Amino acid sequence: MNVTDEAMSFADLALRPELLRALGDLGYEEPTPIQREAIPPLLEGRDLLGQAATGTGKTAAFALPVLQRMSEREPESGPVALILVPTRELAVQVSEAMHRYGKDMGARVLPIYGGQPIGRQLRALERGVDVVVATPGRALDHIGRGTLSMSGLRMVVLDEADEMLDMGFADDIETILQDTPEDRQTVLFSATMPPRIDGMARRHLTDPVRIKIEHEQATTGESPRVRQSAYIVSRSHKPAALGRVLDVESPAAAIVFCRTRDEVDSLTETLNGRGYRAEALHGGMGQEQRDRVMGRLRTGTADLLVATDVAARGLDIEQLTHVINYDVPSAPESYVHRIGRVGRAGREGVAITLAEPREHRMLKTIERVTRSRIEIEKVPTIADLLARRLELTRAAIHESILEDDDLDRFRVVVETLADEFDVMEVALAAVKLAHESTGAAADEEEIPEIALSPTRGRRDGAGRDGGGRDAGPREERRGRGPSRGGMARLFVGAGRSARIRPQDLVGAIAGETRVSGRDIGAIEIADRFSLVEVPEAAVQEVIDALRRTTIKGRKVTIRRDRDASY
Numbered sequence: 001m002n003v004t005d006e007a008m009s010f011a012d013l014a015l016r017p018e019l020l021r022a023l024g025d026l027g028y029e030e031p032t033p034i035q036r037e038a039i040p041p042l043l044e045g046r047d048l049l050g051q052a053a054t055g056t057g058k059t060a061a062f063a064l065p066v067l068q069r070m071s072e073r074e075p076e077s078g079p080v081a082l083i084l085v086p087t088r089e090l091a092v093q094v095s096e097a098m099h100r101y102g103k104d105m106g107a108r109v110l111p112i113y114g115g116q117p118i119g120r121q122l123r124a125l126e127r128g129v130d131v132v133v134a135t136p137g138r139a140l141d142h143i144g145r146g147t148l149s150m151s152g153l154r155m156v157v158l159d160e161a162d163e164m165l166d167m168g169f170a171d172d173i174e175t176i177l178q179d180t181p182e183d184r185q186t187v188l189f190s191a192t193m194p195p196r197i198d199g200m201a202r203r204h205l206t207d208p209v210r211i212k213i214e215h216e217q218a219t220t221g222e223s224p225r226v227r228q229s230a231y232i233v234s235r236s237h238k239p240a241a242l243g244r245v246l247d248v249e250s251p252a253a254a255i256v257f258c259r260t261r262d263e264v265d266s267l268t269e270t271l272n273g274r275g276y277r278a279e280a281l282h283g284g285m286g287q288e289q290r291d292r293v294m295g296r297l298r299t300g301t302a303d304l305l306v307a308t309d310v311a312a313r314g315l316d317i318e319q320l321t322h323v324i325n326y327d328v329p330s331a332p333e334s335y336v337h338r339i340g341r342v343g344r345a346g347r348e349g350v351a352i353t354l355a356e357p358r359e360h361r362m363l364k365t366i367e368r369v370t371r372s373r374i375e376i377e378k379v380p381t382i383a384d385l386l387a388r389r390l391e392l393t394r395a396a397i398h399e400s401i402l403e404d405d406d407l408d409r410f411r412v413v414v415e416t417l418a419d420e421f422d423v424m425e426v427a428l429a430a431v432k433l434a435h436e437s438t439g440a441a442a443d444e445e446e447i448p449e450i451a452l453s454p455t456r457g458r459r460d461g462a463g464r465d466g467g468g469r470d471a472g473p474r475e476e477r478r479g480r481g482p483s484r485g486g487m488a489r490l491f492v493g494a495g496r497s498a499r500i501r502p503q504d505l506v507g508a509i510a511g512e513t514r515v516s517g518r519d520i521g522a523i524e525i526a527d528r529f530s531l532v533e534v535p536e537a538a539v540q541e542v543i544d545a546l547r548r549t550t551i552k553g554r555k556v557t558i559r560r561d562r563d564a565s566y
Helices: 017-026 033-043 058-072 088-101 118-127 136-145 161-166 170-178 195-204 235-249 261-273 287-299 332-339 357-370 382-403 408-418 423-436 502-512 536-548
Strands: 048-051 081-084 109-112 131-134 155-158 185-190 209-212 226-232 254-257 278-281 304-307 322-325 349-355 375-377 449-451 474-476 487-492 523-525 530-535 558-560
Touching: 017 058, 017 088, 017 261, 033 048, 033 058, 033 209, 058 081, 058 088, 058 131, 058 155, 058 185, 081 136, 081 170, 088 109, 088 131, 088 357, 109 118, 109 136, 118 136, 131 136, 136 170, 161 170, 161 185, 161 195, 170 195, 185 195, 226 357, 235 254, 235 261, 235 322, 235 349, 235 382, 261 278, 261 304, 278 287, 322 332, 332 349, 332 357, 349 357, 382 423, 382 502, 408 423, 487 536, 502 523, 502 530, 502 536, 530 536, 536 558
Parallel strands: 048 185, 048 209, 081 131, 081 155, 109 131, 155 185, 226 349, 226 375, 254 304, 254 322, 278 304, 322 349
Antiparallel strands: 449 474, 487 530, 487 558, 523 530
């Protein structure tokens, strides 16, 4: 079965009014291709084998039919559906999505996975649940205890089946499926279809509907001048990461794409609260509102447009320099369409994607389908931000000197101050005031760096691999790692008790020396002192400069750290 381009709404899928109401409240405007293809046969009770990449909307494709079938459940018959997923992160994500979709139906959805106290899960199962979202190891554990009843199951869903097999869950899945009723409805989704998946489908699916979402190929030469990059960040840090990226990139005009209307409205409010000029655009807005928003963007009154794919269709903004995917696009073809909005008519453009750790594989799929490279970059640090803001101040002053012919009226101020202070000191004070007048205060905290493991081990948390496979991506903070080559460590005689922060040290060094924020290494702050790494070649320059200045309004001791071993 192939996806068509015929327009369809969720109302066309014969879903219950409660589900349609929930989807409307969430801002979902139209089903994705996998949802258009999968929901009708699943509502008919057919088994289904679907091939679609991560991020194409598979969760709603099976979650909505599962919730629809809840009306058929018998009281006290146990769970209606069991959904097996490879990781605890995905278990939580699927569970949260089903809670949102089924909020008006009283749906009782329980995620069970390793690493969570089993007592809590036992109590929830005893009270009764409608849908269980589980990692294979923990599901098998509950089945063995007799705490997860399989007799009332009407549906079993295997989500990201290829990943579960890669993690070594094949035997667990086979054992679980053998304990389920023979007349169950079985759904299997996989990004790829290796022989093992095909064999599992032949053994456990009955005359399944087969769906494969065909990807559009990127047109040769469609976006040759677009710089493509991605940042891997946790969901909780995405708003801060977006702000950091916007500050460093300083786009003339940008579209920030979100999946839902609700997310568009929320993110627009957040961005405006952080001092950006952002406008929302989605299908819930009337034509007059849309025209007003576009007018503000084209006249420069706003420089950020936060939009859904549907609302942004057909937009052509001449001054657009950046496209930012706040969420990984639902399909590679959506990515192609999004980034095609920049880099037109020979102009250069930038496409940036914020991806959660589990979406890293989807980026690889997009690379393969579009035949283009997406560079994985580190989220800009506070040091990068400070350096960029100083550079913007320098550029603004440089432009003012070149273009402003009305500087003479300020000459008397400079000459008066020059009688008392060195001209360089006067210039430095003026630059400082100009810089601070922008209101660009440094962020308080670094955004944790996500370290992607080169190899993926089996993760479920049932304790079988002895390595805690529920452990999420390793997060490292700046300053925790070993010293870099060619670096020297300096002792600064002030620390937490003097309210010293990493950005204070970075600002002092970058502002007083030729060392840029990007060149500064690890920073460690103790109660009464701090340690900071700088390039070996700049040690004496940094020491001399910091001895002449103040940090947090006080003179501090500065010297090479005696305990450093390089």
